[in-house]
Amino acid sequence: MKEEVALPDISRCISKFKQTFKHVAEAEFAKLLADATVTAYKKGEFVYEENSRVKGCYLLYSGIVKIFQTGNEGKEQIIRLGKEGDLFGFRSVIREEPACTSVETLADCILCHVPGRSLVEAITRSPAFANEMMQIACRELGDANRYIKDIAQKPVRARLAEILLLIAGDFGLEKDGALTLNLTRGDLSNFVGTATETLIRLLSEFKNERLIATRGRRIRLLDVDRLRLIAG
Amino acid sequence: MKEEVALPDISRCISKFKQTFKHVAEAEFAKLLADATVTAYKKGEFVYEENSRVKGCYLLYSGIVKIFQTGNEGKEQIIRLGKEGDLFGFRSVIREEPACTSVETLADCILCHVPGRSLVEAITRSPAFANEMMQIACRELGDANRYIKDIAQKPVRARLAEILLLIAGDFGLEKDGALTLNLTRGDLSNFVGTATETLIRLLSEFKNERLIATRGRRIRLLDVDRLRLIAG
DNA sequence: CGTCAGATTGATCTGTGTCAAACCCAGTGG
DNA sequence: CCACTGGGTTTGACACAGATCAATCTGACG
Numbered sequence A, B: 001m002k003e004e005v006a007l008p009d010i011s012r013c014i015s016k017f018k019q020t021f022k023h024v025a026e027a028e029f030a031k032l033l034a035d036a037t038v039t040a041y042k043k044g045e046f047v048y049e050e051n052s053r054v055k056g057c058y059l060l061y062s063g064i065v066k067i068f069q070t071g072n073e074g075k076e077q078i079i080r081l082g083k084e085g086d087l088f089g090f091r092s093v094i095r096e097e098p099a100c101t102s103v104e105t106l107a108d109c110i111l112c113h114v115p116g117r118s119l120v121e122a123i124t125r126s127p128a129f130a131n132e133m134m135q136i137a138c139r140e141l142g143d144a145n146r147y148i149k150d151i152a153q154k155p156v157r158a159r160l161a162e163i164l165l166l167i168a169g170d171f172g173l174e175k176d177g178a179l180t181l182n183l184t185r186g187d188l189s190n191f192v193g194t195a196t197e198t199l200i201r202l203l204s205e206f207k208n209e210r211l212i213a214t215r216g217r218r219i220r221l222l223d224v225d226r227l228r229l230i231a232g
Numbered sequence C: 001c002g003t004c005a006g007a008t009t010g011a012t013c014t015g016t017g018t019c020a021a022a023c024c025c026a027g028t029g030g
Numbered sequence D: 001c002c003a004c005t006g007g008g009t010t011t012g013a014c015a016c017a018g019a020t021c022a023a024t025c026t027g028a029c030g
Helices: A010-020 A026-032 A090-095 A116-125 A127-153 A156-171 A185-192 A196-208 A224-231 B010-020 B026-032 B090-095 B116-125 B127-153 B156-171 B185-192 B196-208 B224-231
Strands: A037-041 A046-048 A056-062 A064-070 A076-083 A102-105 A109-115 A212-215 A218-221 B037-041 B046-048 B056-062 B065-070 B076-082 B102-105 B109-115 B212-215 B218-221
Touching: A010 A026, A010 A056, A010 A109, A026 A116, A026 A127, A056 A090, A056 A116, A064 A185, A064 B127, A076 A127, A076 A156, A076 A185, A076 B127, A090 A116, A090 A127, A090 B127, A109 A116, A116 A127, A116 B127, A127 A156, A127 B065, A127 B076, A127 B090, A127 B116, A127 B127, A156 A185, A156 A196, A156 A218, A156 A224, A185 A196, A196 A212, B010 B026, B010 B056, B010 B109, B026 B116, B026 B127, B056 B090, B056 B116, B065 B185, B076 B127, B076 B156, B076 B185, B090 B116, B090 B127, B109 B116, B116 B127, B127 B156, B156 B185, B156 B196, B156 B218, B156 B224, B185 B196, B196 B212
Parallel strands: none
Antiparallel strands: A037 A109, A046 A102, A056 A109, A064 A076, A064 A102, A212 A218, B037 B109, B046 B102, B056 B109, B065 B076, B065 B102, B212 B218
């Protein structure tokens, strides 16, 4: 599965970690990454699956992943998208539980794997690191809480606007206002939490209202202000 | 608002904390609670409100609270219920952000308030404490993720069964199988994430199917196994 | 008693999901 | 070079879970 490509060495990973953990002393990273490994994944591969035992956490060196749960009838619910510098898998390490999400690459990715023990030791050893981990966990927690309310209360139309803006914020826009991230309709609907057909109909609606324009998977945001209004 | 009642002294709060933070050294608690204060709340009072600045976190010494978000049209979405020994408010302290939830007492409560600085210092000072805080944050994160999927994918009927079982698990049952916690229909519907009328109709449905029995707000679980099945 | 919040039931409307069919387009192999 | 295939996309028709609105009922409490 994993194909031979030019992999960054650990020192490269250290600089990536430094962007995510800004207040952690240089010396910590060497210890944290002492037993780390770097692996390349092709688009569409699983990093780990729900309910599996995860032996460590992952830093996304490059690429994009989706983090999702699978419902009874196999329907995916995307919890969040991971981008360069993002950390995932730590929850199941900390809790010593099976993973509650699956992670799949949406593009070719390079991942740095840190054994669970290294992570726990770093938290124990370095208060600064522990603090940053708390920051990450608490940010995700706030996002999750907000999303619970949104899914429970907002109509799909509002959630779609919201997700488009979220993706724009996280991954940026081209000069012409197009999302740099081109999800399939299926993934987009699994993120919004609706049926693919409903999503497509709402996209057409948005097109008619000159809120967006589409070409294939490309989506250009034409009226961000009005989208914000719709997102509520 | 706060009425005079016999308040536990700090040493009592320490024993409550000890139950929540099992692996933290005795000496830590004294420092953590050096500037803590104990307050009694009557049923129906707000501890803090969404978007407000919270200056510390709270340990629920006794009583029950609901932790919820408020949607555009004022509709509440209960994220979770807090019971004796539960900690809340730490997210906004850690992130130095306004609260993303409101907390309101569902019964008379006694709360121990720990200033933000004390909390952060304890995390920095004691790896064991930092670890336990990570445990708490990560547990909530896992719960939140699961709940996102459930709300997005499961029909109300399944979620109702799930919430009934959740309440049974968290707060226990009387000998006759009745939930010890008696929420109003409104609160229950805000927890399940549906309209009050829909909730009531489903409760009647459950009654007809001999899954539960009700008398006023009391709900007796008659067939836990079948409820589990329905919850999926 | 009267009152008022909460609980219940009924009637109706509608946002979304589901099913089915058609379409588009890129890649494959004959 | 072109038919064939298959994944993803789009549109239409239809059904239904669940929301909303309105009316009545209950029970606790002053």
